[in-house]
Amino acid sequence: MKIGIDAGGTLLKIVYIEDRERRFEKRPSSEIDSLIGELNRDHTEDEIFLTGGKAEYMDEKLEPPTRLSIEFDATYRGLSRLMEEQGVSLGRFVYLNVGTGTSFHQADGSGQKRVGGSGVGGGTLIGLSSLLTGVDSYEDIVRLAAQGNRDKIDLQVHHIYAGRPTPIPGDITASNFGRILMDDLPNLSDADKLQAVIGLIAETVTVVGISLAEGFDTKDIVFIGSTLLNNGVMTEIIGRYAGLKGVNPHIIENGEYSGALGAVL
Ligand code: ADP
Numbered sequence: 001m002k003i004g005i006d007a008g009g010t011l012l013k014i015v016y017i018e019d020r021e022r023r024f025e026k027r028p029s030s031e032i033d034s035l036i037g038e039l040n041r042d043h044t045e046d047e048i049f050l051t052g053g054k055a056e057y058m059d060e061k062l063e064p065p066t067r068l069s070i071e072f073d074a075t076y077r078g079l080s081r082l083m084e085e086q087g088v089s090l091g092r093f094v095y096l097n098v099g100t101g102t103s104f105h106q107a108d109g110s111g112q113k114r115v116g117g118s119g120v121g122g123g124t125l126i127g128l129s130s131l132l133t134g135v136d137s138y139e140d141i142v143r144l145a146a147q148g149n150r151d152k153i154d155l156q157v158h159h160i161y162a163g164r165p166t167p168i169p170g171d172i173t174a175s176n177f178g179r180i181l182m183d184d185l186p187n188l189s190d191a192d193k194l195q196a197v198i199g200l201i202a203e204t205v206t207v208v209g210i211s212l213a214e215g216f217d218t219k220d221i222v223f224i225g226s227t228l229l230n231n232g233v234m235t236e237i238i239g240r241y242a243g244l245k246g247v248n249p250h251i252i253e254n255g256e257y258s259g260a261l262g263a264v265l
């Protein structure tokens with residue numbers, strides 16, 4: 001069996017490949033030592049392929065034979081394979097890996113170039129959510145956020161223009177969290193706040209992605225990373241912002257496993 005592991009800041013993404021079978025698994029990165037123990041005990045005959053920020057740490061402690069890949073190359077290889085399998089065929093495109101933080105890449109048929117990064121990502125989603133509401137589990141955050149309403153939190157362009165014609169669409173955000181009035185605070189639910197947190201992250205990364213796409217002469221933006229998982233609020237915002245600019249967003253199924261898969265390939 002071949003085992004690919006992308007050991008990230010928050011999650012360990014694991015792919016087990018045997019014959020033609022492929023199985024994906026995720027664990028919190030805090031369980032890295034128990035994963036290492038398990039591999040040293042039960043997988044001594046298997047080949048292990050590592051990538052991600054914690055790959056070297058794993059490599060030092062693993063007994064089975066290992067191979068290390070550079071994260072950005074592995075992710076591009078895995079992503080290319082997943083896109084091919086899912087029939088997503090794009091010439092030039094921009095892709096965003098929305099992990100604990102976010103990295104931005106431009107890709108054409110021949111390879112990828114990392115063009116930037118932002119500390120705003122899935123870690124921000126969890127951190128700000130816990131600070132504002134005390135809710136700290138990812139599943140709870142995305143579930144509750146879908147029931148909220150961020151209208152009283154985010155300042156939209158039409159709020160500023162107050163009925164006068166707006167030079168850009170009135171319903172886009174002028175200032176995330178910019179509308180909060182002290183009088184409204186008691187009326188804001190956790191769900192409202194969580195939706196606004198996701199809004200901040202989704203809009204920030206999408207807007208950067210759109211600018212990069214314009215500069216790279218493409219209309220296609222691919223999104224990967226565990227921050228998109230079951231995250232309807234995030235994917236809805238991505239779709240709406242991309243639509244305003246005539247950009248096509250592509251959310252790749254199992255995209256968060258790109259690095260783990262690419263490490264094996
Ligand atoms: P990294 O490679 O940096 O670990 P990922 O692409 O795995 O990043 O994304 C991590 C983010 O995914 C977290 O910050 C969180 O917002 C989100 N996430 C999705 N599912 C989970 C989960 N089960 N546990 C924790 N975070 C999760």
Ligand code: MG
Pocket residue numbers: 006008009052099100259
């Ligand atoms: Mg990662």
